[in-house]
Amino acid sequence: MRIGLAGAGRIGAFHARTLAALDFVDELVVTDADLGAAKTLADELGADVAPDTEALLASGVDGFVIAAATPAHAPLLRQSIAAGVPTFCEKPVASTLAETIGLADLVASTGVQVHVGFQRRFDAGYRRARAAVESGELGFIHSIRANTHDQAPPHASYVPTSGGIFRDCNVHDFDILRFVTGREVASVYATGANKGADFFSAAGDVDTAGALLTLDDGTIALISSTRYNGAGHDVRMEVHGEKGTIAVGLDHSLAMRSAEEGVDFPRGPQKWSFMERFLPAYQAELTAFAEVVRGERTSPCTVRDALEASRIAEACELSRAERRPVALFEIKGI
């Protein structure tokens, strides 16, 4: 099959390398607003270059991958839906909730398959945790702890268009919380702090955040994030139940050390980036996208799913700004 890809930056180059290595991808064609970046990537992978997305779609592709900067997602998605091309879109689907709602409506009315890039749904640990919840082996679930702690901040220019730490970073925790528990979030109470570089506060953002979520069955979830976790990239989830607890990300690469004497856990080495942490999951999600393109399955993470995760992020931003608990019904849905 012939796959098109827009965006040759950090994640776009990474996805392009994954796609080029997959058996079922015969041809890859890439584009970027910076054509030099697209050409460098295409040369590395033996791919074609298109001058823009319009030309790329007109060249006849079976599937399209959007990995461009966030503000480009919604317009690019509208182009590929208009062309009837199954599309993989990196999170977030759009910069605003209103645009995301519009796109969810459009997808529903056209029936074009759109797969949103929440790769944790393809991580073996999170899938085991979901199975443990579903099978009932943990008994009833009463609380969950989850965190996304980046080892180092992104480049300063990324921050103003990122949407803020809840929309950019914790949105992954919000999506996977819904995926693992099968529940919806009823209310949130969130806060944040600026301990690091000034470019976060200059963009109205925080570099460290915490949120207390109550799910619709009363389960309590504590979620944290930071851009400054010097010990390594630390993404985890603990699901605590009546009969047991299961932990995702609890292995020897854990980015912390024990304060107890004689404990040789974790032995390391740590992981330093989301790409290292989730390499197999990124590969599995693009393999799943190829199955969507071939018509073998429907989207495993829909725009509707992305909308729900975005509503939780939106509620957290509002809670942080107004220093009060926010019920999800305050945030518009469809």
Ligand SMILES: NC(=O)c1ccc[n+]([C@@H]2O[C@H](COP(=O)([O-])OP(=O)(O)OC[C@H]3O[C@@H](n4cnc5c(N)ncnc54)[C@H](O)[C@@H]3O)[C@@H](O)[C@H]2O)c1
């Ligand atoms: N799922 C994940 O784990 C994950 C991880 C990192 C980034 N992302 C998402 O991927 C997107 C890209 O992030 P990044 O870190 O690669 O950013 P980046 O700044 O490194 O790269 C973005 C690229 O998009 C290009 N671009 C901008 N507008 C374009 C347009 N209209 N058409 C084509 N190309 C365009 C830029 O020239 C740049 O090369 C962001 O939306 C981000 O939220 C997701």
